[in-house]
Amino acid sequence: MAIGTAHFDEQPDLVAALRVRAIKTVLVAGESDMDGIRSDEMPHLALIDATAMPWPEAADCVARCSKMKLPAIALVPEERLWDMDLEADDFLLSPPSVGELVARARRVMRLAAPGDDPDALRAGDLAINTANFEVSVSGRRVSLRFKEYELLLLMASNPGRVYSRAALLNQIWGYDYLGGTRTVDVHIRRLRSKIEDADHTFIETVWQVGYRFKSIERG
Secondary structure, three states, X not given: OOOXXXXXXXXXXXXXXXXXXXXXXXXXXXXXXXXXXXXXXXXXXXXXXXXXXXXXXHHHHHHHHHHOOOOEEEEEOHHHHHHOOOOOOEEEEOOOOHHHHHHHHHHHHHHHOOOOOXXXXXXXXXXXXXXXXXXXXXOEEEOXXXXXXXXXXXXXXXXXXXXXXXXXXXXXXXXXXXXXXXXXXHHHXXXXXXXXXXXXXXXXXXXXXXXXXXXXXXX
8 A cells, every 4th residue: 555755854843842842752653663662651642654654554553552542643644634544543634733733732632631530639731640649731641759749739739828848848858857948949840840831830939938839720
């Protein structure tokens, strides 16, 4: 079966555009790319480049993504659109615009996230699963250290409440901890770098006092 006109040289730019927006993406231009996906370093999204491989191979890649519960978007050449039968989570004509790709990626990831989990604490696009300690923003999983998770859970459970650095230090590290309040600042900075971006701001600094979690309408 003929392969559509490939736009392989343009696809790495798409992956970079998604990475800048904190969406870890793997470009799949053949089944060998699927073999490199590790369960302990699972990306947020797979781009199945159906312009670069035969249709049956693309279908196999989509099926493997489904088994791995990895959201997949297929890049499809216009000339193959008429017989497009890939069961991906979404598809785009190749080459796609970056804006549309980012919008569809966020939508696919949001739909893939658990929707009715009774153990999930939600604040806008942020979800904290207290049963398995998983955190996600707009459907993408965020890897947090345990102290970062504890800080986030404490503040998100009490939106609008101002916590002094000393209070956070005592509640998370304990009264016997010998480190200074700078420890709190370091962990808050790391936490922000993982859960915040241009579209999401959750933690506010209260000048000369400490921090608080913004009051956000919960889903």
